[in-house]
Amino acid sequence: MPLIRELHDLEEEEADKKREQQQKKIERVIKRKIVHLQHEKQRVENEIRVLEKKCETLHKQNRKLLLWWYTRKLQMKKIKLDSLKKITPSAKF
Numbered sequence: 001m002p003l004i005r006e007l008h009d010l011e012e013e014e015a016d017k018k019r020e021q022q023q024k025k026i027e028r029v030i031k032r033k034i035v036h037l038q039h040e041k042q043r044v045e046n047e048i049r050v051l052e053k054k055c056e057t058l059h060k061q062n063r064k065l066l067l068w069w070y071t072r073k074l075q076m077k078k079i080k081l082d083s084l085k086k087i088t089p090s091a092k093f
Contacts, residue, residue, distance in 0.1 A: 037088040044081045051077060 051074040058067040 034088065037084060041081065041084040041088055044077055044084060048074060048077045048081060 051070055055067060055070045055074060058070060
């Protein structure tokens with residue numbers, strides 16, 4: 001009977017190791033996704049700043065049609081940024 005118990009213990013250890021490896025793999029994937037989303041968020045924030053400056057310049061030049069187009073583009077980027085903020089955790093790794 002002790003052999004059966006040892007065998008059972010070894011099987012449990014192997015199962016635990018496999019679960020740990022799987023968990024680590026999942027954590028790495030999640031970390032990569034988070035970093036990707038954070039970079040995407042930063043890129044969109046930069047695009048928003050550029051578009052805001054462009055809109056300001058167009059407003060000063062009284063270029064209404066271009067201003068409308070860039071304003072619309074800016075609104076879409078802000079919507080995208082809001083959605084990225086909702087799904088991107090603020091956790092740092």
